[in-house]
Amino acid sequence: MPRRTRKSGVAPLRGLLPLALVLVLWQVIGDSSSTFFPPPAAWFSQTWELTSGGALVEGLLATLETFVLSLLAATVLGAVLGLLIGHVPLAERLLGPILEYFRFLPGVALVPLAVLLVGYTESMKLYVVVFGALWPVLLQVRQSAKSADVVLSDVASTLRLGKFAAFRKIHLPAIVPGLLLGVKIAAPLTLVLVLVVEISTQVSGLGKLMETAQQNFQSGQVYGLVVVVGLVALVINMLVSGIEGFLLRYRPQN
Amino acid sequence: GGSGGSTSSADGKIRVALNNTNDSLAVLVAEQQGFFAKHGVKGVSTTTLNDITLVPSLLGKQYDLGFSVAPIMLRASSSGVPLVAVSGNNGDSPEDQSVQIFVRPDITDVKQLQGKRIGSPTLTGNINIATKAWLSKNGVDPAAEQFVQVPTPNMIDELKAGQVDAVEVINPFITVGKQAGMRSLGDPERALSPNYLGGTYWIASKDWTTANPQLADGFKAALQDAAQWIKANNDKAYTALAAYTKVTPEQAKKSPLGEFTTEVSQDDLKIWGDAMKQFGGFGGTVDYSKLVYTGSK
């Protein structure tokens, strides 16, 4: 039965082919003395310098730590708020407008504010990032909660499941596909936001390395770090897709 | 925003990228007082952001000249960007404290800054290099400090909130800090050299100065006139500045104007380069003689 496409799945690494082609092309026709567009070989050699003092690994770990915590926090918070305003009309009326408002505030412009109130700490990064990364999860969950089949609510109420049981057994699983879509969108966004905060405060992480490289006009290093970020994103995406495949394993496979 | 385009020599037009601080005063005056016209230059200035996009926009031929500082020039040039300093900007003015290190109330001596968190406008910039040299001179190891990047306008508040222990402040925020009763530990700029050290420049790409030497000369000559005019017309200069930076003239007057110069010293640049190697992790090689525009003659 070839007619059904797989609903989820980890994107195969063959998919990197177009990017690889671009890089090869760049290497071949690129000008090796160019300051802002150095060819990939220069990216590698310049970035390799960063590994010597452990700066790269240290930066990577700092970024990853903030990323993981932020994504978890954004997912949980987004899911909770999304379910709340998706299911409870009062919550929607009460919180809907202000959330809609917050959604558009430029997080970057709020970094100084967060720093002022929280300081140059990891939790400051966390607040700013979560504030920006929460929305995909929130909106997708809210949409799923609203569009869940009414028959399912009827099933819950006639089986007289308690509020909590109905939530856990029916409403929660019903939003899982939406939640996963939200996380798929949010994951790279979270990574971007972590980097933006690191770039603008230069506290730690790959973002700090990136900004330093940029200030030093070491474009090769900037590109090299961008590649590192891309690889991190790819791994993260594979993890998310793997989790998706597991959670949605009940779906038809073919 | 400005608009891109090819090099603009034919009609005598130069496009200058300014930042919106006191540093741009000389160009402003040259424009308003007709000094550009006097030297055969049609100046078009645009206010832009003084940061990493300036060098790209000089290379992208969006601007011909822009304001920059020694570390940016040296770094760009060591990575192969052909830049030259056409003119200096801030000159020698002993009473002018253009940078101050403000500290938390419980810190009274430089030594106490050991291992503390210091807010800097740009971690790789001239102010931070100078501060590191100053710390080192005072027996504090700059490598043990945690430097964080803080937008200058936020520095005073962050100091108040205790999020940083010291900040590297420039005007007009020095005045703001003093009014708020902040303690200053002094000006780090003299730490690099006992004499006056130039560090701010109007830069252009080598290609442009090669193609338009008369324009570069005219620009420099106009700034020279402007510097003298400012000295002679301090009040008018303040008024112009206030209008430009959108503050009240009273506020503007709180920051001293200082001297302006068009001198570019190769030795000064070398001092910067050495300091950057010592404190800024700078490992590049620079041919200092190529950085200075020597005029068409």
Added chain:
Amino acid sequence: MTVEATAPATETADAFSCSKLFVEYRTRNKVLRVLEDVGFSCAQGEFLSILGPSGTGKTTLLRILAGLLSPGEGSSVRFRGKEITGPPTGVGIVFQNYAASLLQWRTVERNVALGLEGRTSKAERDERVREALELVGLADRGKDYPWQLSGGMQQRVQIARSLVMRPEVLLMDEPFGALDAMTKMQLQDELLKVAEVTGATVVFVTHDIDEAVYLSDRVLVLAGRPATVGRELRIDLPRPRDQVTTKELPAYLAARHRVYEALRAESEAQ
């Protein structure tokens, strides 16, 4: 519309009683009145079937009895003498749209177990689920997901899910509609047995006249636009019933004929 007289049941013995019941659906551009002045009662332990043309409001009525839909202002619907405000305890329901009512992310077994979770021990639950699945002939499909089953099988899972709860009242919306004759007969007999043993009240929507007559104590015919109770027919056939002997009784054939006539008359009256 003629209503054949039935002995008014005493207040307390009634499982359901409705009077002056009406329902309107409000959509964007119009208001559709579906039920109008519906009045009937259903005694405890009674097997009541509801027949009527497609789209009259049978499902709507069942959802009201289940407390899933509030009727129009001024209607009265009581369960055991109390006004219904939400789904009452002890009421099980089998939905018409079987595909949508199963949880796609649970296996057949766990769909059936849904209502028992947290209410019985694990061992008892497993046992009851096994029994229920056996009853509907799906004992060997417990580990499959709903999409792996045929239409009729999915419907049977739903039936098992409501029977496993041992409800005192069963509301069933065309539960055997997608089943073949043999499976249908078998499940009819199982349902009658369950109802007899547990004394459950059953309200049963169907389009199959034979089925209605074979199972019921009483048949309501809904008809009209908006619909109301057009006829009410008592089926006086001895119990226990049997697929062969009961259906050969002259009384069965007569009842079948009466229901058929009633339906035709009501449909034509529209």
Added chain:
Amino acid sequence: MTVEATAPATETADAFSCSKLFVEYRTRNKVLRVLEDVGFSCAQGEFLSILGPSGTGKTTLLRILAGLLSPGEGSSVRFRGKEITGPPTGVGIVFQNYAASLLQWRTVERNVALGLEGRTSKAERDERVREALELVGLADRGKDYPWQLSGGMQQRVQIARSLVMRPEVLLMDEPFGALDAMTKMQLQDELLKVAEVTGATVVFVTHDIDEAVYLSDRVLVLAGRPATVGRELRIDLPRPRDQVTTKELPAYLAARHRVYEALRAESEAQ
């Protein structure tokens, strides 16, 4: 398993012919063989019904005929003499799961118009949609959305959607399953009329023996695990058929009896 002899149709006159057909569903933990060695043919213009217990594989078979599912390696399924590789043109299908088959975002009218869009002029399309909706008694519900309709109504929308295409072959999976007796009879007659006028071939899955006998030229009984064609019964009743007179014919009653017996025998043989 006895197969009553039927005259072998000539190759070209066959709408469908299958031989050695088998199907397996592969799921995570097992392989389920559903159909085994199914062989039959269906002449052009023939009305063929398929009966069988719930879960035998009727829907599966219909999906193979529609070219929606490939049978196992080595099976042969031909449509007009050609091996089926994808959905052939001129074949309409009515799905068992009516609720899932309607497009929830389109009104009834636009659901019915779906297959005509871009193939006829707007005026002709409107006209044909109106006719089809009238045929199924939903002329006044064209502007409603599917979720505003009752179960039986949704099923009728699906029927209208396939009839509006004027297909040469109609594959119908329990199309009248959720309808009341009156509506059902009416639609049965409409279907017969359409089939006669257009000369369409119909393959019809049902659980209703009366329906199968009344409508068909031939009835196949699928049974067994995996299922195969257990019996094949020719229904020799005069056409046009009539709900009253045909059903009173002794031949009708005899055919009905034979089908019933065949089904029972096959079910018991399992």
Added chain:
Amino acid sequence: MRRLIGFAVPVVVILLWQLVKSTGLLPYDNIPAPSDIWSSTVDLAASGELLTNTAHTLAACLGGWALGSVLGLLLGLLLGLVRPAWTYGMASVEVLRALPAISFVPIVVILLAQTVEMEIVIAAWVAIWPVAISTIDGVRGVNPVHQDLARTLGLSPVAKVVKFALPTALPKIVVALRLSLSAALVLAIVAEIVGDPAGIGYALVEQQQSLRPAAMFSYILLTGVLGIVLNFILVWTLRFVPGARQAAGGADDAA
């Protein structure tokens, strides 16, 4: 009237803010009191500066959003419906969408100068991905019965996309459009802060450097209002797209 309850929370927040400010609990110059923000907003509006800057940012945001959304939709359809495209392209997309647009600003400046086009490119870059990913997810979720139906009706590939895939994906795409709208607005502002001295982003920096934090806050808070208005227009427009109304969650969203 019931919708007014949505104003309760903001009003409480503003009152509290004003309270801590006027009692001196929040002694920071960079967090001005709501009353000061209001008066500076009035001044900015009166001078016309507010309107000019807003118009600039709006143009960049909408341009980027429209460009990004269209590209995202096309990319999503390609990857979601054409199997080889997914196999030989998806991993690249996963890498690309995680790249921080902000670090490309200098490079885009070389190519496009400090112009509104540069902002549009940056805003479009971030708007593409939510739409692309949601479209992929949505078009793959076409219910199996519908897939069968489309095949038996012999619909052309284009008709299958237009009549089945897109409507199925629509609820998810609508959510994504709303996400990419906010992302585009935020990134347009970021591009103005670091790359193009114009619009709201530059005004933020400029006002702060000119010792007017209240005016800076006027712009920040204005951005949220701008977002709400844009979102309202989007949701309102979607009413005229068949089937999208339910997808957008009805009119209640507009508040």
